[in-house]
Amino acid sequence: MGVNKETLLRDASGIAEADRGIAHRIPDWLFHHQCLLESIDTSHRVAQSKVINSLNHAHFTGAPAYVCLKHRLYGDDIIVGARPDPCAGERVTCHWLDQEAASFSLDQYTFEHLVIIREGAPVIIPGEVEELNGTSLTLKLPDTSYTIEHRRTMRHVCSGIKVHIVQRGFSASGTLVDFSAASFRVRLEREGMLPLTWFNRNAPVTVSLIKGDHILFAGPCDCIRQSPENANPELVFNPAEQSISRFKNQPIRNPRRTIEPKGHAVFVHPFFKKQYTLEIGDLSNSGFSVIEHTVDSALIAGLIIPQLAISFAGAFTIHCMAQVIYRQETEEGKIRCGLAILDTTITDFSTLNQILNYSQDSGSFVSNTVDMDALWEFFFDTGFIYPQKYRHIFSNIADFKETYRKLYQEHPEIARHFTYEKEGKIHAHLSMVRAFERTWLMQHHAARHSESRLAGFQVLKQTVLFLTGLSRLPSGYMDYVMCYYRPENRFPDRLFGGFAREAESPRVSSLDLFAYFSIPEDIAAPELPADCRLHEITPLEIWEFERFYNHHSGGLLIEVLDLGGKSRKGGESLEDTSRRFGFERTWTTYALLRRGALTAVFVVNRSSFAVNLSHLLNSLTVFVMDEELPGDIIHSAAHTLFRALNLDNAPLLVYPSDYVIHHDIPCEKCYQLWILDMKRHAYDFMKYTQDRFRMRYR
Numbered sequence: 001m002g003v004n005k006e007t008l009l010r011d012a013s014g015i016a017e018a019d020r021g022i023a024h025r026i027p028d029w030l031f032h033h034q035c036l037l038e039s040i041d042t043s044h045r046v047a048q049s050k051v052i053n054s055l056n057h058a059h060f061t062g063a064p065a066y067v068c069l070k071h072r073l074y075g076d077d078i079i080v081g082a083r084p085d086p087c088a089g090e091r092v093t094c095h096w097l098d099q100e101a102a103s104f105s106l107d108q109y110t111f112e113h114l115v116i117i118r119e120g121a122p123v124i125i126p127g128e129v130e131e132l133n134g135t136s137l138t139l140k141l142p143d144t145s146y147t148i149e150h151r152r153t154m155r156h157v158c159s160g161i162k163v164h165i166v167q168r169g170f171s172a173s174g175t176l177v178d179f180s181a182a183s184f185r186v187r188l189e190r191e192g193m194l195p196l197t198w199f200n201r202n203a204p205v206t207v208s209l210i211k212g213d214h215i216l217f218a219g220p221c222d223c224i225r226q227s228p229e230n231a232n233p234e235l236v237f238n239p240a241e242q243s244i245s246r247f248k249n250q251p252i253r254n255p256r257r258t259i260e261p262k263g264h265a266v267f268v269h270p271f272f273k274k275q276y277t278l279e280i281g282d283l284s285n286s287g288f289s290v291i292e293h294t295v296d297s298a299l300i301a302g303l304i305i306p307q308l309a310i311s312f313a314g315a316f317t318i319h320c321m322a323q324v325i326y327r328q329e330t331e332e333g334k335i336r337c338g339l340a341i342l343d344t345t346i347t348d349f350s351t352l353n354q355i356l357n358y359s360q361d362s363g364s365f366v367s368n369t370v371d372m373d374a375l376w377e378f379f380f381d382t383g384f385i386y387p388q389k390y391r392h393i394f395s396n397i398a399d400f401k402e403t404y405r406k407l408y409q410e411h412p413e414i415a416r417h418f419t420y421e422k423e424g425k426i427h428a429h430l431s432m433v434r435a436f437e438r439t440w441l442m443q444h445h446a447a448r449h450s451e452s453r454l455a456g457f458q459v460l461k462q463t464v465l466f467l468t469g470l471s472r473l474p475s476g477y478m479d480y481v482m483c484y485y486r487p488e489n490r491f492p493d494r495l496f497g498g499f500a501r502e503a504e505s506p507r508v509s510s511l512d513l514f515a516y517f518s519i520p521e522d523i524a525a526p527e528l529p530a531d532c533r534l535h536e537i538t539p540l541e542i543w544e545f546e547r548f549y550n551h552h553s554g555g556l557l558i559e560v561l562d563l564g565g566k567s568r569k570g571g572e573s574l575e576d577t578s579r580r581f582g583f584e585r586t587w588t589t590y591a592l593l594r595r596g597a598l599t600a601v602f603v604v605n606r607s608s609f610a611v612n613l614s615h616l617l618n619s620l621t622v623f624v625m626d627e628e629l630p631g632d633i634i635h636s637a638a639h640t641l642f643r644a645l646n647l648d649n650a651p652l653l654v655y656p657s658d659y660v661i662h663h664d665i666p667c668e669k670c671y672q673l674w675i676l677d678m679k680r681h682a683y684d685f686m687k688y689t690q691d692r693f694r695m696r697y698r
Helices: 012-018 034-038 048-061 099-103 346-360 372-381 387-394 397-409 454-470 490-503 539-552 557-561 574-580 631-645 658-662 678-693
Strands: 044-047 065-071 077-084 091-096 109-118 121-125 128-132 136-140 144-147 162-167 170-179 184-188 205-211 214-226 234-239 264-268 275-283 287-292 304-312 316-329 335-343 364-366 415-422 425-436 439-447 480-485 509-518 532-536 585-594 597-607 620-624 651-655 669-677
Touching (some): 048 121, 048 144, 109 136, 275 346, 287 316, 304 335, 316 346, 346 364, 364 454, 372 397, 372 425, 372 439, 387 397, 397 415, 425 454, 425 480, 439 454, 454 678, 480 557, 490 669, 490 678, 532 631, 539 557, 539 597, 557 669, 574 585, 585 631, 597 631, 651 658, 669 678
Parallel strands (some): 620 651
Antiparallel strands (some): 044 144, 065 077, 091 136, 109 121, 121 144, 128 136, 162 170, 162 205, 184 234, 205 214, 214 234, 264 275, 264 304, 275 287, 287 335, 304 316, 316 335, 364 415, 415 425, 425 439, 509 651, 509 669, 597 620
């Protein structure tokens, strides 16, 4: 029933206890409602027709009404929860929610008023009692009722949110009772709690709000009110911070744009069951801002929204996880909140980038459905598929075409592409594939020489913005980005090599030079000598190989290869993801021992044909640890692996490249492998491209 055993009602807006889909229960209050009557002169009037509609809405949603009664002798007040019947005229019948009301001496009480919640505010209905008994109340509605708005910001009743409070050795747990952006109320659990006298209301306190196993808010708060100690004491807090730093401040940030027509952020608040649709102000691929009305503001700095949709005119929707970074009052008296995108799928992230790019330049595309005939014409016209390369493609031309069709028209999660197009013609192109568990490979960057150089730079600009944004998302699997290029090619050497040389640290960006060979199948190779052994690498041999690489290079390739398999734990592996889309992607590492000593390490890369036009993801890479190892043993080991693994026309890359010079072995060409640590230095690379290539991102 509705008699409070514990806490006092402090203001009228607290009546909204059971609204908005929360399990309906009688508020646990001794209802001191005199303040409502005193406020009627300054309240808003509500016509009878509006009251009738609100009562029917309460019946439809199952929301309760509250009957306020006064004891005839003692003069104290109680509130009893009731369910209104459908109302078609000036009379309404409300049935007690708790049948124990029948045993309560209701004849000792006089009716004060009926209270319902309308648009978050209590509506006071004086009314005239026609019948009051142990099961129900029948009331004749007045011509005019009153709505009281005591709070500048509406509080919403919460359910299922755990709270943990920590303050200088004091800790307590409880539940979230109600919440607004201005303040929220916590009911503490006495069981296991330290003495409440240890809690200092005037000192800072850290409050965590938890739903299930997920922390949705954790931050410093100020206690603005504390109830008297009783069975379940209550504390009221407001957030101490209006902004947080989610990510490290960067020298340059992804540009925010104002998109027309404006999009909307749509989400159900994680603390209570109310859907919000807020207009988006500005937008980037890393975050956005929204506008709230002060009276219904419910976003606080640090709040995580697990499921949020960015909708554009209802035509398409991008789903993401977001966190509120700041809130500030505008000159119009509204609230502007900035949100960071914490995670989204790579498909939705690509869509978001396409919207942003297209709003600035209608020729910029991210993973659009490419006209395959236009793509082939572009590859041949730009010389990207030159005669020697086409000779390797020709024998498997059907597989080649089908692989690229799936990559460019089915948009698998393991590949992205960027194009600049005008009038159906591709002017510039760059693509990426997920080459290792947490590493993406940039490839196929080309532009038509007959067109403006701006097309090539525009595609590169799209890619850099995409990379920096994706590197922040867990589902992007982008700890590193890599690229192979020929050292004599001036532009990639200026772009990638120039950054690595300027960084002066291989832990920021590394360069490793490989000698490249294409070994014809018909060249015979001797068997491995009896004192040599080839097997899958062991953990001890991995450790020795890492020492070799770190001594010779100190770069990032060991982290990319992840020979220990740390990045393959948890979630779907790259091999499984590739297989799900009909592709193959594996890499296996072998150790070559001579006379019991580790002399070389072979990495066998296997991927679907033509994912990389130079076959660098369908290759054999050898790291020669003993520079005196004879070349014919390398040759024999390579052919052993070619035969055992059925590798056709796979090239051989040798590191260090000085090995072939030391043994006077002629090689076809060299490839520089560039790797960038995206988690720590993505924005450094972005700034480098802005400073050295005059790319304007804002």
